[in-house]
Amino acid sequence: MSLLPLCINAETLYVEVADDPWEHQRGLMFREYLPDNMGMLFIFPYPQRLHFWMKNTYIPLSIAYISSDWKIVEIYDMEPLSERLVSSKNKVQYALEVNRGYFQRKGIKVGDRVKFPCE
Numbered sequence: 001m002s003l004l005p006l007c008i009n010a011e012t013l014y015v016e017v018a019d020d021p022w023e024h025q026r027g028l029m030f031r032e033y034l035p036d037n038m039g040m041l042f043i044f045p046y047p048q049r050l051h052f053w054m055k056n057t058y059i060p061l062s063i064a065y066i067s068s069d070w071k072i073v074e075i076y077d078m079e080p081l082s083e084r085l086v087s088s089k090n091k092v093q094y095a096l097e098v099n100r101g102y103f104q105r106k107g108i109k110v111g112d113r114v115k116f117p118c119e
Contacts, residue, residue: 006041006096007118008072011106013098015116019043028097029056039098041116047091054082060100068093070114075103 003014018024018040028040044050047068054061058080065074065088076086077100088095096114103109 003038004041004116005118006039007115008108008112009106011108012118013037013039013096015039015041015096017041017043027052027057028059028061030058032058034059034061034099036099036102039096039102042095042097044093044095047093049088049090050092050095051085051087052078052095052097053085054078054080057081061097062100062103064096064098064103064108064114065090065092066094066096066114070094070116072108072110072112072114075108075110077101 006013006015014037024042052063060080061078063076063078064072067073073090074088078086
C-alpha cells in the first residue's frame with residue numbers, strides 16, 4: 001500500500017487512493033484502526049452525486065465531498081456499521097474519508113482547497 005501526501009491548509013494527510021470501482025466499494029471496510037494523519041481519497045472519472053455508507057466499516061469517519069476544482073463543498077460525520085447513505089448534495093469528483101472529527105480538530109471547513117499531491 002502506497003501513501004501519497006494530500007494538503008489542506010497547513011495540514012498534511014497521507015492517503016490511500018481508491019480510483020477504481022472495486023476500491024470504491026471496499027474503501028476502509030474491515031479495518032479496526034486508522035492513524036490520525038491518514039485517510040482515503042476516492043477519485044471518480046467525472047463529477048457526480050456520490051453516495052457512501054459505512055457497511056462493514058468499524059472506524060467512525062468523517063467524509064469531505066470535493067469538487068472537480070479541489071474545493072471542499074460538503075463535510076459529514078458517519079456512524080460505524082451504518083447502512084444509511086451519506087449522499088452529496090452537489091456533483092463532486094472526489095471524496096476524502098478521515099477519522100471522525102479530524103476536519104473540526106484541524107479547522108478544515110467547507111470552502112477550503114485541497115492540494116493533491118502537495119506542492
